[in-house]
Amino acid sequence: MTHRSIGFALKVFSVVLCFFCLCWSAARAETGPDRICARPQEGAVVEEPPVVASTNGALAVTLKFRSVTEPGGNVRYCYVTEAGLESPTLRVAPGDRLSIHFQNELPQKDAVASMPGMEMGGDCHGMMTESATNLHFHGMALPPQCHQDEAIHTLIAPGQAFDYSMQIPGGNPPGLYWYHPHPHGFSTAQVQGGASGAIIVEGIQAVIPELKTLPERTFVLRDQLLTPSQVDNPDPLKPSWDLSLNYVPVKFPRYVPATIHARPHERQLWRFVNSAANTIIHLQVLYDHVPQTMEVYAVDGVPMAKGPVAQTSIFLPPGSRSEFVVTTPALGETAQLVTQMHDPGPAGDSAPARPIANIVAMKMKEEKVRVVANAKVARLPESLLDLKPVRTRSLYFSQNGNGTEGGAGAATKFYLTVVGQPIKEFDMSAPPNIVARQGTVEDWVLANMTPEDHIFHIHQVHFQLLEVNGTPVDDPLVRDTILVPHQVGRTPISNIKVRIDFRDPGIVGTFVYHCHILDHEDKGMMGMIQILPAEAGSDVRQ
Known part of the structure; x- marks a missing residue:
């Protein structure tokens, strides 16, 4: 080989090496620890979350669930689309088809048996590990079924893909909802690490x-x-x-x-x-x-x-x-x-x-107002006050062990118990604590017997506040989340009364109610309710 050919070969090698380094650097910039679930600096300008919106009645999106451990040991979590959008706002309209191709890209951790009933198997009965996850669509009346909004046994393992597919109910109120992970025992870590995003059901401008x-x-x-x-x-x-x-x-x-x-x-x-x-x-x-x-x-x-x-x-x-x-x-x-x-x-x-x-x-370019073509006019939910409840149930929040700074200590156990049932932590494999009928409404009295606040949330449905400590209140709001205040000194046990709406035909199945202080929910403050099909001739009118 001549000196000239050797020189030419070295130049080619240098160009190839340089190209490889540039590609490697670009890949590292996209996937390196400093870019995974990246966060702004303190004092930064608040940017709008990226938006992924439905078109022609459908929204299909891939969400990759990722994490990175910070130098101090805390873990960041996020959802990332194929286009690199982090924790996007999902915008859909009533009647749309929402499809999410979910990929769990968390690192594999050993199986954990810290909660009863975690050893499962099957498509929507995964094995619980610290890296298992799922999705819950908070506040939406989606069917509690496999591949829709089933958040009890659906556990997506690291390296596993899972497809969610659901139709937004035509009567879903237009407004703000959100999605987040709900693996019992590990929800707190994933949500606090940043795993959450908004959902907007279009149409509020049509009714207001x-x-x-x-x-x-x-x-x-x-x-x-x-x-x-x-x-x-x-x-x-x-x-x-x-x-x-x-x-x-x-x-x-x-x-x-x-x-x-x-x-x-x-x-x-x-x-x-x-x-x-x-x-x-x-x-x-x-x-x-x-x-x-x-x-x-x-x-x-x-x-x-x-x-x-x-x-x-x-x-x-x-x-x-x-x-x-x-x-x-x-x-x-x-x-x-x-x-x-x-x-x-x-x-x-x-x-x-x-x-x-x-x-x-500051003087800024005028923001373009979002216009949704052919926005459906949803029917606003009526007050539940004129509906006749089929029964009244009583439940109470309790705990043992001493809380420490930051809420629950490691020794503290939390319970949400139906009066008359034994006090115990939530068990994923146990039968439902409550069985009710679709097409009905019920009144629930929720008592707090502890020295700290609890937040009542029930999946799939909404409710209306009727009483606080036995005194009727005039509260027109229809909610899915509400404070149950802590007991003060030797005063009577703090309690609220709510009317829960089980009339939606899409909620037949089994789902949960729990304290939405997720530290409490993870430590056992949750129960299951099964909704059976409606009985013929049932009427909830007064």
Whole structure:
């Protein structure tokens, strides 16, 4: 081989090597630890979650479930589409077909037998491991069936693909819902790590015409574990968990707020989901430290039939949603989105007042208002007060062991018990705790016998508050998530009474009710209900 040919070969080799290095670097940039479930910096501008919307009556999307361990040991989780969109907002219309090709890309962990009934098998009866997961579509009246919204036994193993396919019910109220993992025993870690996203069922502008011309914003609030150095901080007002807004972190102790940019003095529809695993939020908008009026048009995905309610504070327990109109600040006006302090009881989490975001008015390009072609006009849910319940059931929240800072200690066990049944942790393999009929409504009295708050949530259905501590209340809201306050001193046991709507024909099957402080749910505060087909001739009218 001549010197010239050797030189040419070396040049070719160098070019090939350089190309390989560039490709490797690009791949590393996409999949390296610093890019998996990437998070913004403190103080960053809050961006809208990416949107994946249905077209021609269908939405098909691939969600890859990924994780990465941070240097301090905390684990981040996220859902990523084929296009690289993280935790997208899914926008669908009533009647649409939603198909999700789900891929669990978590690392394999050893099987865990920390909860009763985890050893399963079959398509929707997977084996429980720390890396197993699933999806729950919070607040939606989807069938509790395999490949739809079955969240008890569906466990998707690492490396496994699973297909969800469901039709959004034609009568599904238009509004804000959300999706998140629901593997019993491990929900807290995955949700706190960031695994959640919004779902918007289109049509709220069709039933509330005054919202048609308003630009809208979607905000997903999450909570996160503290780092070891934060845990060691002796500050008595230390929170149990950090917060983030659309993944922009707001970290103790500096609490550098996120930044929301907005056109000045503009009415906007804000769609806000508290997807925190454990944190209760008292939302306020302050302009020059003065609370502003927020016009609430929908709660837990259900528009308010009698029009908006003006509030200066919005209470959002974990899992709940609020859709409200705000008027953005004027240029130069000091404005913040904050959460007020919440007292969850002596054994509850620490939830101090803290800022969430600075709202900065600035001259911006006018936002294009989203217009949904041929938006279906959904029927607004009627009040449940005029319906006759077929029975009244009584349940109670209880726990043993001592709570520690940050809520439940390792020794604390939590229970949600039907009166007359034995007190025990949730067992996935046990028969249902409650059997009811489709086509009926029931009244449930929920008592809290513990020194900390609990959040009642039931899958598939909504309910309406009737009484607090035996006193009737005038509450028009139809919800799927509600606070059951802690017991105070030697006062009578705190309780609420709700009317639950089991009339939807698509809910036949077995699903769960539980405390939506996920630390409590993971430690046993959950039960199962089976809905049987309706009996002929049943009538729930008064």
